[in-house]
Amino acid sequence: MGATGRWMFWTLCVSALRVTMRESSLEVARGDFVVLPCSFYTSASNHLSRLNIIWTLTPFSSPEAPIQVIVYDHGQVIEDPSLIGRVGFTGLPLSADIMLNDTRVSDAGIYRCMVNNPPEITDPGIGELVLSVLVPPSLPVCQWDGDINMGGSVRLSCLVAEGIPTPEIRWDKMNPDEISLPINMESELSGSVQIVNVSSQTSGLYRCSATNTLGTENCYINLSIYTPDSPSGILQGVLLTLSMCLLLLALLVLVLWLHHTGQDGRLRKGRGDKDEFYNEIRYTPSLMKRSFV
Numbered sequence: 001m002g003a004t005g006r007w008m009f010w011t012l013c014v015s016a017l018r019v020t021m022r023e024s025s026l027e028v029a030r031g032d033f034v035v036l037p038c039s040f041y042t043s044a045s046n047h048l049s050r051l052n053i054i055w056t057l058t059p060f061s062s063p064e065a066p067i068q069v070i071v072y073d074h075g076q077v078i079e080d081p082s083l084i085g086r087v088g089f090t091g092l093p094l095s096a097d098i099m100l101n102d103t104r105v106s107d108a109g110i111y112r113c114m115v116n117n118p119p120e121i122t123d124p125g126i127g128e129l130v131l132s133v134l135v136p137p138s139l140p141v142c143q144w145d146g147d148i149n150m151g152g153s154v155r156l157s158c159l160v161a162e163g164i165p166t167p168e169i170r171w172d173k174m175n176p177d178e179i180s181l182p183i184n185m186e187s188e189l190s191g192s193v194q195i196v197n198v199s200s201q202t203s204g205l206y207r208c209s210a211t212n213t214l215g216t217e218n219c220y221i222n223l224s225i226y227t228p229d230s231p232s233g234i235l236q237g238v239l240l241t242l243s244m245c246l247l248l249l250a251l252l253v254l255v256l257w258l259h260h261t262g263q264d265g266r267l268r269k270g271r272g273d274k275d276e277f278y279n280e281i282r283y284t285p286s287l288m289k290r291s292f293v
């Protein structure tokens, strides 16, 4: 007996309850609400007193710990304690749809909807859908390190803390013309640009952007490469150095001359002393002579 045959058999003999999911996968932006659809078809829609609905979640973040999201049983609704106030049925008892408010990343995973209405047979009594919770890129952090002197090398890095799906990171130089730069991905969420032998043309505004389906966030670095002055500046520098050298030379000459003349003066002064001494010697005998005479 094929599937169709079995279905015919159940329809003919015992009515069967059938669950269908109107979506197999859904996406929601974190913080928004989402309706998880689960329809069931029953021929006993007037006898739903024993209707039983169970929604379970196997989270992507902790697949080993599935939870019972919400249960409808004997007219009572029971929510998982972690979801109280955020989850509710929207169409009881004719639909098993639930609404999830204020969605979080931890809500992402595989949801299963199980419906029973004893004594009805179910075929199938279970449906499944995948919920993704998307997160826009966070504001990236731009940083630079390295040597911003001419000829040096500079590294620009960009780190984005979160984003689902994983944001694409790119670096662009904004001026004089906008150009895209080759990027090294250091991890899924961090990319850098290495610029070697920097020159004055390297100076300018750089932008890192992190983009996913929910949007783009940018950070900027304004790089100023430290270059020696322009040619006229070099000339000025040369002239300045030259004049400084001349001045130093002049000073040196002056010092040497002063030194020389100073020695001369001392020599002459010394000779003068001796002169006086000799004079005394010279005159003393005559004085003595004179006194003795």
Ligand SMILES: *[C@@H]1O[C@H](CO)[C@@H](O)[C@H](O)[C@H]1NC(C)=O
Residues within 6 Å of the ligand: 033, 085, 086, 087, 088, 099, 101
């Ligand atoms: C979800 O929020 C809507 C309004 O935004 C509200 O009407 C609904 O009751 C909320 N559902 C739950 C389960 O808290």
Ligand SMILES: *[C@@H]1O[C@H](CO)[C@@H](O)[C@H](O)[C@H]1NC(C)=O
Residues within 6 Å of the ligand: 151, 197, 199
């Ligand atoms: C660095 O760049 C200058 C021109 O900007 C070039 O003359 C020089 O050869 C480069 N040096 C190296 C090591 O690439």
Ligand SMILES: *[C@@H]1O[C@H](CO)[C@@H](O)[C@H](O)[C@H]1NC(C)=O
Residues within 6 Å of the ligand: 205, 222, 223, 224
């Ligand atoms: C970048 O820095 C230079 C010099 O430091 C300045 O003239 C220029 O306006 C800055 N540009 C931006 C976009 O901040």
